[in-house]
Amino acid sequence: MHALVPFAAERPKTRLATVLSPDERRSFADAMLSDVLSALEEAGFSPRLLATESTGRDVPETVDDRPLTEAVNAALVDHDPSPDRPLAVVAADLALATPAALSWLTADGDVVIAPGRGGGTNALAVRHPGFRVDYHGASYLDHLRRARDVGASVREVDSWRLATDVDEPSDLVEVLVHGEREARDWLVDAGFELETGDGRVDLTRTG
Numbered sequence: 001m002h003a004l005v006p007f008a009a010e011r012p013k014t015r016l017a018t019v020l021s022p023d024e025r026r027s028f029a030d031a032m033l034s035d036v037l038s039a040l041e042e043a044g045f046s047p048r049l050l051a052t053e054s055t056g057r058d059v060p061e062t063v064d065d066r067p068l069t070e071a072v073n074a075a076l077v078d079h080d081p082s083p084d085r086p087l088a089v090v091a092a093d094l095a096l097a098t099p100a101a102l103s104w105l106t107a108d109g110d111v112v113i114a115p116g117r118g119g120g121t122n123a124l125a126v127r128h129p130g131f132r133v134d135y136h137g138a139s140y141l142d143h144l145r146r147a148r149d150v151g152a153s154v155r156e157v158d159s160w161r162l163a164t165d166v167d168e169p170s171d172l173v174e175v176l177v178h179g180e181r182e183a184r185d186w187l188v189d190a191g192f193e194l195e196t197g198d199g200r201v202d203l204t205r206t207g
């Protein structure tokens with residue numbers, strides 16, 4: 001299955017600004033992107049980057065500097081999905097995604113949705129030609145509505161690994177605990193450590 005990976009290449013992960021500098025955010029976002037691309041490839045997907053500027057990676061790439069929803073919808077129109085020609089859309093910040101978790105996207109359904117924690121949409125597989133995305137806000141609910149409006153059947157993917165996108169500093173704890181790839185190594189090399197006490201596990205930075 002073809003898999004589109006949208007990537008905000010210029011100013012990624014602004015919500016991590018309290019713990020990472022702009023250069024660090026770019027470098028960490030790049031590590032997460034590498035993890036998502038390699039997991040997709042291992043799961044048998046053919047990834048294509050949809051980036052706001054060229055990444056120079058050795059992966060098929062479309063450069064489109066329009067906002068996320070517009071750029072993904074243009075790609076959907078271009079691809080014209082059908083049951084025989086599905087298109088997956090997978091966020092670049094799914095640092096815990098494994099090939100096994102991503103394989104759930106190949107399940108039957110005109111629109112297969114992997115919700116993100118907090119109301120978002122972390123991954124989709126689209127087989128219906130009329131379905132369009134509407135990201136930001138509670139996009140999971142918006143996507144359910146949009147699927148219903150075009151008469152598309154929906155299947156929800158119940159995967160904690162796909163639900164865990166890395167948006168805020170507390171999400172970095174999940175990467176340190178459960179990450180298996182470059183993003184976790186990046187955090188360790190940058191001096192991040194788990195801080196365990198009486199309450200919820202937190203993060204500290206040394207060095």
Ligand SMILES: Nc1nc2c(ncn2[C@@H]2O[C@H](COP(=O)(O)OP(=O)(O)OP(=O)(O)O)[C@@H](O)[C@H]2O)c(=O)[nH]1
Nearest residue numbers: 006007008012013014015050052067068091092093
């Ligand atoms: N092509 C494209 N991808 C985008 C755009 N905005 C976000 N993305 C990607 O869409 C996915 C989900 O976006 P967010 O979680 O909002 O990521 P982000 O924009 O890097 O993070 P924040 O700045 O903290 O909102 C990630 O893979 C982003 O790289 C955009 O305008 N164009």
Ligand SMILES: C[C@H](OP(=O)(O)O)C(=O)O
Nearest residue numbers: 120121135136137139167
């Ligand atoms: C793009 C957006 O991502 P979030 O802000 O939830 O990470 C969404 O899932 O609609």
